[in-house]
Amino acid sequence: MLLAIEVLIESFSLINVFAVKWYGESEFWLALGKVILAVGLILYTFITMVGGNPLGDKYGFRFWKDPGSFGEVYSTGSLGRFCGFLACLVQASFTVAGPDYISMAAGEVENPRTVMPRAYNKAFGRLMAFFVLGSLCIGIVVPYNSQELIDGFKGGAPGAAASPYVISMNRLRIRVLPDIVNALVLSAAFSAGNSYVYCASRSLFGLALEGRAPKFLTRCTRNGVPIYCVLLVLVISLLSFLQVSSGTAQVLRWFVSVITASQLINFSVIAFTYTRFRKACAAQGLSRDSLPYKGILQPYLAWYAFAGCIVMTLLNGFPVFIKGNWKLASFFFSYTMVGVFPLLYFGWKLLKGTRVIKLENVDLYQDVAEIDEYTRNFTPTRAR
Template sequence: MASSGIDVPGSATADYVMHERDKEYDSGYKKEVHEEAQIPYDSDSLSQHAVRSDQTHRQLRPRHIQLIGIGGTIGTALYVQIGKGLLNGGPGSLFLAFTIWCTFILAVTNCMNEMVTYLPISSPFIRFAGRYVDEAFGVAAGYNFFVFEAALVPFEIVACNVIIQYWSDAVPVGGIIAIIIVLYAIINLFAVQWYGESEFWLALGKVLLIVGLIIFTFITMLGGNPIHDRFGFRYWKNPGAFAALYREGNLGRFLGFLQCLIQASFTIAGPDYVSMAAGEAENPRKVMPKAFNGVFYRLTAFFVLGSLAVGILVPHNDQTLKDAFLNGLPGAAASPYVVAMDRLKIVILPDIVNAMVLASAFSAGNSYVYCASRSLFGLALEGKAPKILTKCTKSGVPIYCVGVTLAIALLSFLQVSNNAAKVLSWFVSLVTASQLINFAVMAFTFIKWKNACDAQGFDRNLLPHKSFWQPFSAWYAFTGCTIMAFVGGYTVFIDDFWNVPDFLFSYLMIGVFPVIFVSWKLIKKTKWLKPHEVQLRTAEVEEIEEYTRNYVARPPKTRWHGYLDKIFSA
């Protein structure tokens, strides 16, 4: 029913408006006036009012959320695999593709920011899909995201092993894999703040590395290198900004650009990782909008400038870079940054870069363990996975979900009997389409959410955060991500490139998603929700509003932590 401007008693809008009328705005966020309702601070870090019905604890500080979002997105792809994009499309195509894809990520971030800030629960976008669209849709989205994240764990473990081999292959492959899995278990099976603190420092290392490499590019291109070569944008002119791929002429250059766009769609993310931390964030209605925006703008700067940097440092026809990927050279040897350092006769730095890339890969895998376990936890909370998976430790860690994720990580032992490059390609092909499906699900869920708000007269202006350019932004994200999911494996349809394994790995999840959706819908007889049937106010909304009213800021443990909170929470 369309809004007539009059609040109907018992309606979602009336309840929400009455609840909000006793509030006043403070710097754009709603803050309760009634101080007597606050729960006093307890030294056990808000444990009295941070524990919710899903047993997890709100102990992640703003700086943790910021760096978790950044750390989960920045992996070896930004430092090493980005070189493939340069070879395929050239510096111009790479830069344009990464810039364009960031606009789609902005649109997805815009959608998730509004919904998650209103209801910051565990595994939010998975559960929103079931609540605002169709229960079967949420199940399909949940398992798609779980498979995506869980498959990335062994991907990063194998990557860590390959990176270590840059220095020496004396350590047995199986031994390194076992050590990494044990470290992930230690970090993720203890209290969530352990994960948040460890990921903060690991992600900070990633930030310092990419910032350092961008500065390195600027200095060396102006002649600040051992051979005093002031090369500037030389490689954009010779051999050129746009490389032809598979075909000659404009068609080849377009295919090169398309390959760079596919590379960008696999490399750039962000809103999914920020969302997954919402259920364990302190004061989420204030923290999450800043986290979404901060992570997006920082990542955009890193990815866009990073794509520009590699195109400045190395020509797209560099034989050393080609051989590195062709022969599967270990670690940073295939990084365009290391190739550039070798060209410029720079020593020591390649080893430092390799060490930082190792930390980057380890951190990314750590984030994937967290996100995969929380997505499975969300499915269990909704009754879509075995109930035993809802069990949490006293510290609020979904222990069995973490265990299942670590069990899947054992797939990394495939490297013991197979070529590392081959194993990596299996995982990359499997998850690329899954990530695009995730983003399409987020955008479509927002479309249904907005339709429900409009139909029920639910005033979105009263929300803690309202997204902009809607519903255009959501449709833009949904259309772009859906198209790219089907385009991702286009090379198998080109003459002489067809092969069954590549086709299956590229399109497997696109086929699995509707199968899960239809199967669950037929078995459970679920209903495609109409706008007026969507429940916009639930007990969980009341719960988060009570938490917000009673929230008392937790002081930092040390002065040093206080400085970090101020620096990384903006």
């Protein structure tokens, strides 16, 4: 475990500092591996459930009947099944990060007014398909009360050892395929870590440029890499060594709780900011039809997203409020960001004396002239 963490951090350092020009190339191939993994596991589920396995077991939707499609946790009966559903919903909230990172590429892609709308539509469609179908498949290939699955999660099994798919493959006596899945899962984890180092360092760099982070973070190498931002993010990644002594499963749950709350708060802010942007457009007579991209069912979906994220943030650590489940560490990691966020927001306003801008005074046309000029004179770069 120790060696694996060291190798990963060193690899992130190499790609994000010395070989950043290969970042896009590496992510292309790693992303291709993730797509192959997702599609392959969906096909695996269908083929094996109809009898395409060494045992010839046509198990179909057997596990939806025995032990059932809803597991009971923290209680029994309908309440226990609802808590089980809620626990899964909280875990699913951890996976919402990703689509928002597409916007980070807007400043570096060619002809963003044309490219970005297509990217948004394709990304959400594919993510919805993979997430929904993937969740459906997990409930098909293994029962929720599988002892191997329970032991794998409680013991913090490394790699994909606790994967429902690997457990299913072992049950069906399928050889070699579990090793392939394990390798692809590890490559997907590497890709996620690599992307997060890049996105986190660039976000920090953007804050520094705007004066919202220390000025020394604006320093870049000759290749344009914000070196101190990358190093700071890599230093934070050293927290992963906690897994070596504290137990993979417990530390992972703590980090997942903090990150889940952060992501949900982030999305609630994005949704609320959009509602303010839309009102500013209306106040200044700017038609949404003139924008290069226009979301459907707005502002209703924005308010739905805002309310949903707030509710899920408050429910992030709900198990600690159930009798007999109180744990101070779990409460702390689940709700720390709920207190930190308003402290940072109002603290900044008090410290810097900033104020909420009126809708009529919001600058909706900043840099628009430059973007218009770029779009008019855009010439596609010839593929090399």
